[in-house]
Amino acid sequence: DSGVTQTPKHLITATGQRVTLRCSPRSGDLSVYWYQQSLDQGLQFLIHYYNGEERAKGNILERFSAQQFPDLHSELNLSSLELGDSALYFCASSGGDSGFGNTIYFGEGSWLTVV
Amino acid sequence: QQQVKQSPQSLIVQKGGISIINCAYENTAFDYFPWYQQFPGKGPALLIAIRPDVSEKKEGRFTISFNKSAKQFSLHIMDSQPGDSATYFCATRYTGRRALTFGSGTRLQVQP
Numbered sequence: 001d002s003g004v005t006q007t008p009k010h011l012i013t014a015t016g017q018r019v020t021l022r023c024s025p026r027s028g029d030l031s032v033y034w035y036q037q038s039l040d041q042g043l044q045f046l047i048h049y050y051n052g053e054e055r056a057k058g059n060i061l062e063r064f065s066a067q068q069f070p071d072l073h074s075e076l077n078l079s080s081l082e083l084g085d086s087a088l089y090f091c092a093s094s095g096g097d098s099g100f101g102n103t104i105y106f107g108e109g110s111w112l113t114v115v
Numbered sequence: 116q117q118q119v120k121q122s123p124q125s126l127i128v129q130k131g132g133i134s135i136i137n138c139a140y141e142n143t144a145f146d147y148f149p150w151y152q153q154f155p156g157k158g159p160a161l162l163i164a165i166r167p168d169v170s171e172k173k174e175g176r177f178t179i180s181f182n183k184s185a186k187q188f189s190l191h192i193m194d195s196q197p198g199d200s201a202t203y204f205c206a207t208r209y210t211g212r213r214a215l216t217f218g219s220g221t222r223l224q225v226q227p
Contacts, residue, residue: 002158031213043159043204043217056214090158094213104215106151106158 003027004107006091012113018079021110025072025093031055032074033094033104034066038087049074081114088112118142119207121218128225134192136221138205141186147208149215150179150190154201159217162203163190195225 003026013019025032034046036059045058049068060066063081068074078085092106119140128134138148149164165172165179165188172179178191192199202222206215 002160004158033214035217042219045214045216048214050213056212058214092158102213103149103161103164104213106160108156108158 002105002107004091004093004105006089006107006110008110009108010111010113012115013081015081015083015114017081017114018077019081019112021076021078021089021091021112023074023076023091023093023107025074025091026095026105029093029095029105030072031094031104032068032072033092034060034074034076035090035092035106036087037090037109041087043090046076078112081112083114086112086114118216119205119218121205121221123221124219125222126224128192128195128223130195130197130225130227132195132225134190134195134199134223134225136190136203136205136223137187138189138218139185139187140207142207142209143186144210145207146210148179148181148188149206149208150177151204151206151217152201153204153220159204192223195223197225197227199223200225 005024030051032049036044046060048056066076088109090109094104121138150162151159152162153159176193181188205218
């Protein structure tokens with residue numbers, strides 16, 4: 001158990017809908033990352049938050065947004081969903097600085113199926 | 116734009132054999148090179164990591180070999196076991212940043 005908690009584990013929704021994925025980082029971790037994993041795209045970095053502030057953006061679509069709250073949990077909002085958004089969405093967290101020991105720990109993911 | 120290229124895509128090894136997975140990168144501003152292991156239905160988990168001032172790091176049966184001049188690093192799994200069957204990802208991280216960029220993954224199957 002990595003200590004990173006993601007909900008829901010599975011989600012089926014229709015095209016055009018909006019969903020919210022939730023993540024609780026490891027206790028004390030200030031950084032939260034979101035990744036998307038699909039069969040043809042591998043693990044794609046979406047966005048990184050540190051202590052409530054956005055720090056880096058990756059390949060995140062404009063239909064997607066995220067935020068990190070004062071209690072450090074994070075939410076990834078996916079809107080106007082398309083079939084191609086079906087994927088496994090991972091949240092990860094890390095603490096400390098950007099030094100060598102800054103291990104990133106992944107949750108078990110949220111499976112999103114868009115039908 | 117792919118930051119790190121991983122090969123092979125899949126690998127079948129006999130029990131007791133050596134599994135070798137390779138990654139190549141282009142950007143010299145990377146300062147951290149981890150390998151992650153992912154089992155079906157689970158999130159990736161850190162297996163072993165190296166920084167560019169070291170040429171090799173060994174942890175049990177797992178070894179990272181790092182060739183800075185060639186901009187390549189590889190994972191060697193000695194005495195491969197069926198329990199090692201998983202998908203392995205190499206990753207890189209820009210100096211001063213925290214997010215990782217992952218390779219495309221290698222699905223390893225160790226046959227008993």
